Amino acid sequence: MMPSAANVRPQAGGxxxxxxxxxxxxxxxAGFSYxxxxxxxxxxxxxxxxxxxxxxxxSVRRDPALLRDDRDDREIxxxxxxLQTTGVRAHLQPLSHNSWAVSAxxxxxxxxxxxxxxxxxxxxxxxxxxxxVHAAGVELDGHAYLFVGPSGAGKTTAAGQVFGARSFCVDxxxxxxxxxxxxxxxxxxxxxxxxxxxxxxNVTLPLGGILRVKQASTVDAHPLAPHEAVMTVRESVFSxxxxxxxxxxxxxxxxxxxxxxxxxxxxxxxxxxxxxTLRRLERA
Amino acid sequence: MSALPRLQQSKRLAARVIDGKGVVIVIDRxxxxxxxxxGMRVFELAEGRTVEEIAACLVEEFDVSHERAVSDAKTFVxxxxxxxxxxxxxxx
Numbered sequence: 001m002m003p004s005a006a007n008v009r010p011q012a013g014g015x016x017x018x019x020x021x022x023x024x025x026x027x028x029x030a031g032f033s034y035x036x037x038x039x040x041x042x043x044x045x046x047x048x049x050x051x052x053x054x055x056x057x058x059s060v061r062r063d064p065a066l067l068r069d070d071r072d073d074r075e076i077x078x079x080x081x082x083l084q085t086t087g088v089r090a091h092l093q094p095l096s097h098n099s100w101a102v103s104a105x106x107x108x109x110x111x112x113x114x115x116x117x118x119x120x121x122x123x124x125x126x127x128x129x130x131x132x133v134h135a136a137g138v139e140l141d142g143h144a145y146l147f148v149g150p151s152g153a154g155k156t157t158a159a160g161q162v163f164g165a166r167s168f169c170v171d172x173x174x175x176x177x178x179x180x181x182x183x184x185x186x187x188x189x190x191x192x193x194x195x196x197x198x199x200x201x202n203v204t205l206p207l208g209g210i211l212r213v214k215q216a217s218t219v220d221a222h223p224l225a226p227h228e229a230v231m232t233v234r235e236s237v238f239s240x241x242x243x244x245x246x247x248x249x250x251x252x253x254x255x256x257x258x259x260x261x262x263x264x265x266x267x268x269x270x271x272x273x274x275x276x277t278l279r280r281l282e283r284a
Numbered sequence: 285m286s287a288l289p290r291l292q293q294s295k296r297l298a299a300r301v302i303d304g305k306g307v308v309i310v311i312d313r314x315x316x317x318x319x320x321x322x323g324m325r326v327f328e329l330a331e332g333r334t335v336e337e338i339a340a341c342l343v344e345e346f347d348v349s350h351e352r353a354v355s356d357a358k359t360f361v362x363x364x365x366x367x368x369x370x371x372x373x374x375x376x
Contacts (some may be wrong), residue, residue: 227305227318234309234316247298247311255302 018045018203020121021130021174021185022054029061037114039188045203052178054128056120058102063089066107078123078240085119087112098128114188121174121187122240129253130176132238135210137173137184138165138278139200143208144184145278146173147266148236153213154268156190159197161274166200172238175207175257182207182261209262209281216267221277229263230254288334289372291361293327297369310368317367322346326360330370335361 016025020043036044066087076085083090087107092100102120106112122132135146136159145162146169147155156170171190176183184207186200212224212232224232233254239247257263262281268274293299296311306324308317319327325345329338338361339353346353364370 225305226303227307230300230302230307231316231318234307239314242311244296244298244311247309248300251298251300251307251309255300258302 018053018185019043019117020125020132020187021176021183021204022056022121022124022128024117024120025055025057027057027059029059035110035113036117037110040114040117042199043186043188043203045185050178052098054098054100054124056100056102056124058090058104058116058120060104060106060113060116062108063105064108066105066112067109069107076119076122076238076240077242078126079243083119083123083240085115088116088119090116090119092123092127094127100124100127118187118189119240122238125174125176126239126241126246126250128176129249130174131233131250131253131257132187132240133173133175133210133233134171134236134238135173136170136190137168137186138162138197139168139202139205140165140208140275140278141282142205143282144168144173144186144205145208145281146175146184146210147213148210148232149213150235154215154270155213157270158211158213158266158268158274161268161272162197162278163273164275165197165278167197168200168202168205177253177256180206182257207261208278209264211264211266211278211281213266213268216269218267219269219272219274219277220267221264221281222267224263224265226255226258228265229258232263233257288336289374290332290334291330291338291370291372293331294369294371299327299369308367308369313368315367317369323360326357327364327369330361330364 069086081092090102090104092102094100104116106116125132135148136155137144137146138159147158149155169186172187174185184205186203298309300307304321306319329341335358339357342353343350
């Protein structure tokens with residue numbers, strides 16, 4: 001059964017769910033009782049995922065001293081085995097190639113438990129060969145399509161113009177390789193809802209394509225040159241782990257992604273429907 | 285006579301040739317740059333060389349005069365240093 005906001009809280013017996021492509025089991029210390037924020041509840045998936053999904057067992061305890069944290073809200077920093085973001089400190093201990101034991105301290109407040117999940121997903125995804133992408137996404141015909149580009153490029157607007165699609169994510173998604181091809185895991189975040197589109201009922205979908213949005217006079221989609229595709233994706237990727245080895249691994253991952261998934265420049269016109277353009281992309 | 289600066293690639297970067305073009309990520313600035321084929325070759329040649337030595341390689345590999353090679357290499361090396369992809373050091 002998919003957990004909901006009402007029943008996701010770390011407890012002695014553990015609470016297990018999928019979040020951002022990672023299976024997370026939260027174990028709360030005695031007296032730890034606050035809930036996950038509602039905006040994270042939509043993005044929880046079922047447990048019992050495939051063995052290739054990275055797994056984390058995370059013990060959590062409350063640390064009021066972290067309330068004084070004045071770090072940047074969105075920044076997640078992973079150095080060696082130590083993970084930091086606002087209101088969250090965690091130590092990651094690798095147990096195998098795709099499982100970790102984590103000990104976390106979290107400032108009081110439900111939103112800080114959400115930040116812990118965000119940070120865990122970002123860190124484990126990076127260590128597992130995936131990417132955390134700044135994108136608006138839609139579900140269309142069983143695939144996820146991600147719209148990327150700098151702030152103001154029209155990602156969310158373009159996503160809202162895929163009439164008949166469902167909103168998959170507004171601000172961030174995880175892209176992970178799997179035996180079945182590249183898959184996308186939706187994440188919470190973003191304040192600008194995609195109008196007109198109902199929410200997707202899925203949190204994980206096959207990746208149909210990544211589209212770099214540009215405003216134009218006619219709607220069209222053009223394949224990006226390989227180096228443009230790599231540059232486009234890298235500019236849209238968040239990186240928590242900034243050591244050289246991780247950055248080179250990330251670049252290799254993006255280069256592989258660019259050869260296996262349609263990466264296009266989408267010429268978009270305000271208000272013009274985009275679903276057929278995406279469907280042509282899928283057929284191609 | 286002062287020694288010419290010897291160049292080296294920054295350790296804090298990731299670079300890869302993709303379809304003949306270079307993609308260079310300067311980690312500390314979180315900047316992504318693309319280099320054309322010649323630019324990527326200059327970047328590769330720069331490791332452990334001076335501008336004069338890079339220019340000598342370019343003369344051998346491309347149909348270009350020595351003066352033009354020195355001028356272009358100097359300009360481009362300055363760009364690469366400015367973007368944080370190369371570092372220059374003077375060694376005796």
